[in-house]
Amino acid sequence: xxxxxxxxxxxxxxxxxxxxxxxxxxxxxxxxxxxxxxxxxxxxxxxxxxxxxxxxxxxxxxxxxxxxxxxxxxxxxxxxxxxxxxxxxxxxxxxxxxxxxxxxxxxxxxxxxxxxxxxxxxxxxxxxxxxxxxxxxxxxxxxxxxxxxxxxxxxxxxxxxxxxxxxxxxxxxxxxxxxxxxxxxxxxxxxxxxxxxxxxxxxxxxxxxxxxxxxxxxxxxxxxxxxxxxxxxxxxxxxxxxxxxxxxxxx
Amino acid sequence: xxxxxxxxxxxxxxxxxxxxxxxxxxxxxxxxxxxxxxxxxxxxxxxxxxxxxxxxxxxxxxxxxxxxxxxxxxxxxxxxxxxxxxxxxxxxxxxxxxxxxxxxxxxxxxxxxxxxxxxxxxxxxxxxxxxxxxxxxxxxxxxxxxxxxxxxxxxxxxxxxxxxxxxxxxxxxxxxxxxxxxxxxxxxxxxxxxxxxxxxxxxxxxxxxxxxxxxxxxxxxxxxxxxxxxxxxxxxxxxxxxxxxxxxxxx
DNA sequence: CGCTGTCTTGAGAGTCCTCAACCGTGGTGG
DNA sequence: CCACCACGGTTGAGGACTCTCAAGACAGCG
Numbered sequence: 177x178x179x180x181x182x183x184x185x186x187x188x189x190x191x192x193x194x195x196x197x198x199x200x201x202x203x204x205x206x207x208x209x210x211x212x213x214x215x216x217x218x219x220x221x222x223x224x225x226x227x228x229x230x231x232x233x234x235x236x237x238x239x240x241x242x243x244x245x246x247x248x249x250x251x252x253x254x255x256x257x258x259x260x261x262x263x264x265x266x267x268x269x270x271x272x273x274x275x276x277x278x279x280x281x282x283x284x285x286x287x288x289x290x291x292x293x294x295x296x297x298x299x300x301x302x303x304x305x306x307x308x309x310x311x312x313x314x315x316x317x318x319x320x321x322x323x324x325x326x327x328x329x330x331x332x333x334x335x336x337x338x339x340x341x342x343x344x345x346x347x348x349x350x351x352x353x354x355x356x357x358x359x360x361x362x363x364x365x366x367x368x369x370x371x372x373x374x375x376x377x378x379x380x381x382x383x384x385x386x387x388x389x390x391x392x393x394x395x396x397x398x399x400x401x402x403x404x405x406x407x408x409x410x411x412x413x414x415x416x417x418x419x420x421x422x423x424x425x426x427x
Numbered sequence: 428x429x430x431x432x433x434x435x436x437x438x439x440x441x442x443x444x445x446x447x448x449x450x451x452x453x454x455x456x457x458x459x460x461x462x463x464x465x466x467x468x469x470x471x472x473x474x475x476x477x478x479x480x481x482x483x484x485x486x487x488x489x490x491x492x493x494x495x496x497x498x499x500x501x502x503x504x505x506x507x508x509x510x511x512x513x514x515x516x517x518x519x520x521x522x523x524x525x526x527x528x529x530x531x532x533x534x535x536x537x538x539x540x541x542x543x544x545x546x547x548x549x550x551x552x553x554x555x556x557x558x559x560x561x562x563x564x565x566x567x568x569x570x571x572x573x574x575x576x577x578x579x580x581x582x583x584x585x586x587x588x589x590x591x592x593x594x595x596x597x598x599x600x601x602x603x604x605x606x607x608x609x610x611x612x613x614x615x616x617x618x619x620x621x622x623x624x625x626x627x628x629x630x631x632x633x634x635x636x637x638x639x640x641x642x643x644x645x646x647x648x649x650x651x652x653x654x655x656x657x658x659x660x661x662x663x664x665x666x667x668x669x670x671x672x673x674x675x676x677x678x
Numbered sequence: 679c680g681c682t683g684t685c686t687t688g689a690g691a692g693t694c695c696t697c698a699a700c701c702g703t704g705g706t707g708g
Numbered sequence: 709c710c711a712c713c714a715c716g717g718t719t720g721a722g723g724a725c726t727c728t729c730a731a732g733a734c735a736g737c738g
Binding site for chain 1 (some may be wrong): 715716717718719
């Protein structure tokens with residue numbers, strides 16, 4: 177944890193999160209934009225007040241961490257907007273980003289009672305915090321919620337296996353192509369994707385260096401497969417070709 | 428899926444599994460050696476007959492696959508003895524082993540209704556097969572089972588994140604050291620570990636080539652950190668030093 | 679005893695990393 | 709207003725770690 181600063185922005189470590197407010201009225205959860213995509217949709221409208229009473233809303237400014245690797249796992253989190261990075265560190269500061277979490281993602285599943293990863297906001301992140309005891313009670317009362325969580329965990333496992341394949345067996349070019357297509361799913365438009373994270377984040381996610389990421393993107397640009405579309409935006413010009421590259425076809 | 432044969436033993440693809448028998452008597456599950464470590468321990472003795480009636484025992488010979496990537500996910504599996512490898516393939520045959528599953532491991536959690544990985548027996552594997560509908564009914568009737576599964580999935584996620592760190596950021600030497608220590612946990616003796624898998628499997632698990640694995644083991648042997656202990660066995664002579672290496676300390 | 683498959687070891691090549699310089703943008707303060 | 713700095717990103721040259729290709733050693737088995 178020494179010179180992690182050389183690898184990331186690292187404003188983190190001391191959490192710079194505002195205390196947060198208990199969710200005000202009954203309608204809070206029903207108006208939540210992330211509800212459709214999140215585990216909360218396992219709880220029906222009539223019971224939403226139970227849910228709303230169990231959560232604390234929080235706002236995490238960019239660059240601030242809200243889960244610290246190894247800390248006691250006291251809470252679960254549900255992201256309602258923004259993007260966070262989840263990561264693990266080696267003692268010498270090498271970092272692996274294990275995933276980017278956006279609206280609807282549920283965080284905090286841990287073995288034992290300590291988090292096994294860190295989490296830091298990339299842009300401003302809004303999230304709901306559940307204490308463990310409250311969450312347990314919710315699961316007791318709403319079995320559908322528990323089933324939904326199992327479903328979510330299964331999804332994450334599949335994603336993790338894909339990422340292992342990427343990290344263990346794909347070339348830099350294939351990794352970047354895979355990443356771009358993956359980002360497409362989080363995109364609003366058909367071919368324009370938003371990259372709120374820095375090159376350093378992308379590199380730490382793909383198991384590469386920022387130079388290799390930059391060079392690879394430049395190459396794809398030169399080949400007419402992608403184009404700039406403003407700051408932190410990219411346009412995919414040939415997603416089919418990128419998909420071929422991502423799977424290792426031809427080069 | 429073309430020349431995967433160049434990367435692994437690959438007797439697989441066509442499943443060579445014997446049909447299997449319904450678990451005979453009530454006592455089958457209570458005598459199961461894997462019960463202690465498996466999700467089945469969520470179900471109390473009085474209900475074990477319900478459990479036993481829901482499973483089919485199967486024996487999978489070495490080298491045979493019992494889960495095929497992309498196939499319809501009709502069953503869950505619980506390994507009771509032996510070791511299986513879980514893997515994903517790229518179209519050109521590159522393989523990533525995402526994990527080794529031993530007694531107590533629960534397999535088959537999938538997103539949607541298709542498996543996202545393949546599974547193949549390394550040595551002779553004995554397992555219990557649950558059909559999805561039966562499993563769903565069991566979870567309905569035994570909420571503790573469902574909670575246990577969520578716990579298991581959380582564990583797997585933590586393991587997966589560690590593996591991503593390994594694949595994305597560790598050197599060959601660190602990877603091998605990490606692997607050896609990981610194997611130590613599955614070992615019966617304090618310092619002797621069993622490696623039922625081939626070098627090819629280890630390489631595909633660590634994101635390396637068999638040559639690099641072999642060279643790295645030779646180097647550790649030369650340094651007096653490990654020693655041969657018979658076929659497929661290794662003795663760890665300095666686990667502390669290996670732990671340092673695994674985390675990137677000094678060299 | 680020869681065959682086959684696994685493992686080991688060596689030499690050379692290639693991909694990606696390291697080190698370094700440079701560019702562009704945004705914020706700050708003289 | 710603009711110089712200055714900090715930060716993120718790009719590009720280049722050289723090097724290192726791991727891969728590829730190849731040959732040989734070893735063990736199991738018909």
